[in-house]
Amino acid sequence: MHLTHDDLVLHYYGESAAEAARIDAHLASCGDCRQALYRLQRTLALVDTSAEGEPAPGYEATMWARIQDQLDTPLPWWRRLLSTGTARWAVAASTAAVAGVAFYAGWQARDLSVVPASGGSPATVASGTASPEATRERVLALEIGDHLDRAQFMLAEVANGDDDTASLAAERQRASDLVATNRLVRQTAALAGDESLDGLLDDLERTLVDIANAPDDLTADDWRALRARLDTQGLLFRLRVLADERRAGQSPVNPRPKGKTS
Amino acid sequence: MPANGFRPPPSNSPMHESDQAAIAAVSAGDPHAFRVLVDRHGRYLHRVAYRLTGDHSDAEDVVQEAFLKAYRQLGRFEARADLRTWLHKIAVNCAIDFIRARKTRAMPSAVEDLDTLDGGDTPMAQPPSPDRQLLSTEIGERVAESLQRLTPLERAAFMLRHLEGRSIDEIGTSLGLRTEAAKHSVFRAVKKMRVALEPLVDARHGE
Numbered sequence: 287m288h289l290t291h292d293d294l295v296l297h298y299y300g301e302s303a304a305e306a307a308r309i310d311a312h313l314a315s316c317g318d319c320r321q322a323l324y325r326l327q328r329t330l331a332l333v334d335t336s337a338e339g340e341p342a343p344g345y346e347a348t349m350w351a352r353i354q355d356q357l358d359t360p361l362p363w364w365r366r367l368l369s370t371g372t373a374r375w376a377v378a379a380s381t382a383a384v385a386g387v388a389f390y391a392g393w394q395a396r397d398l399s400v401v402p403a404s405g406g407s408p409a410t411v412a413s414g415t416a417s418p419e420a421t422r423e424r425v426l427a428l429e430i431g432d433h434l435d436r437a438q439f440m441l442a443e444v445a446n447g448d449d450d451t452a453s454l455a456a457e458r459q460r461a462s463d464l465v466a467t468n469r470l471v472r473q474t475a476a477l478a479g480d481e482s483l484d485g486l487l488d489d490l491e492r493t494l495v496d497i498a499n500a501p502d503d504l505t506a507d508d509w510r511a512l513r514a515r516l517d518t519q520g521l522l523f524r525l526r527v528l529a530d531e532r533r534a535g536q537s538p539v540n541p542r543p544k545g546k547t548s
Numbered sequence: 549m550p551a552n553g554f555r556p557p558p559s560n561s562p563m564h565e566s567d568q569a570a571i572a573a574v575s576a577g578d579p580h581a582f583r584v585l586v587d588r589h590g591r592y593l594h595r596v597a598y599r600l601t602g603d604h605s606d607a608e609d610v611v612q613e614a615f616l617k618a619y620r621q622l623g624r625f626e627a628r629a630d631l632r633t634w635l636h637k638i639a640v641n642c643a644i645d646f647i648r649a650r651k652t653r654a655m656p657s658a659v660e661d662l663d664t665l666d667g668g669d670t671p672m673a674q675p676p677s678p679d680r681q682l683l684s685t686e687i688g689e690r691v692a693e694s695l696q697r698l699t700p701l702e703r704a705a706f707m708l709r710h711l712e713g714r715s716i717d718e719i720g721t722s723l724g725l726r727t728e729a730a731k732h733s734v735f736r737a738v739k740k741m742r743v744a745l746e747p748l749v750d751a752r753h754g755e
Contacts (some may be wrong), residue, residue, distance in 0.1 A: 300710055330741065332687055333711075338595075338688070338691065345594060349590045349608070353615050357582055361626075442721065445724070
């Protein structure tokens, strides 16, 4: 029997390791299949010659116009600090802590701008804060969007990855990294009264903690149970929907209903 | 593995001086210096994004998102690395996110019945003219036409395998597919490309 189309494709892309011996042996003895492989190679080589996808003249200016307004906010100071080479690792831990405080304080300040604290007039609170507030909101929106993106990607890896210890070790580390940020974002959402984000991040945190603390000898059944829980909660889908919504709205959290302040 | 101009350059390529200067300026607080990177790499990233999405408008969205992500993550960029390689990875990931989102929303073009294009009944145009001069032009057109006939998922899986050199396992993970589903997307894409392009191979060698 000759090699199938699928055999030839796997062989062409070097993905036939499991059946390499069978395919090689057949190719060595079958001129028709060698010819079929040769035709496949020549056919797919045509794809490499295509210059498809060249953008129109002036593309760079168009692209710059699309992103320019969104770059007006300079990189946050901690990002600038992190980009200075040797200081990167030395300040990473302290930056995370400071960013956490700033994150929390930012939302406290946001609340004050909505409802003046006792002893301060609305005019005093609002005076001179509009621009920094807008800037902070945009930075926070980006940070939350980044976090949701990273969480989505990690859960997709868990949902679709292999049931092996190497995969587990990588995901465990990533989950552990995400837990701290998740708590910070969740506290922010809770303070702002954003129940949908708070609820989702609460579910996410439990899953992240489970993954971060998973034992080394996680069995295939354990993996299945974990994936089943992801399916049941629809966590990945909910994350994607929320991330899309936040991205579209460019708002870090949804404003709480009027009159519901804390 | 096929070679072509869309693979990212080796990671140890020296970074262009204007890239270094732009990154330093952006890091120092001048966001407008980022334009240098858009001018130098935008066109390349568009070709990468287009090959994965198959649509210029979608590719523009992907490149925009990629540049914004790169801007936000510039502090994480390792100065010793090659910027184009780094941007290429971001753009591919953005394209994958885009394709996955599109898949979730089940756009009509994504649910095309694959079997209708299988085999010899594929409604492709007639084999090209054997004239060599016309053939070169026709090859480019036919490749573009063939790629457009793939479903978005097939196109993404095929391009990730063929041009990005990603393994089928990686493609499955990236696109949110089981490995078998990713494998079959690649198989079907290659089958469609063969149906469309093999007559060109024959014409080329029949002269």
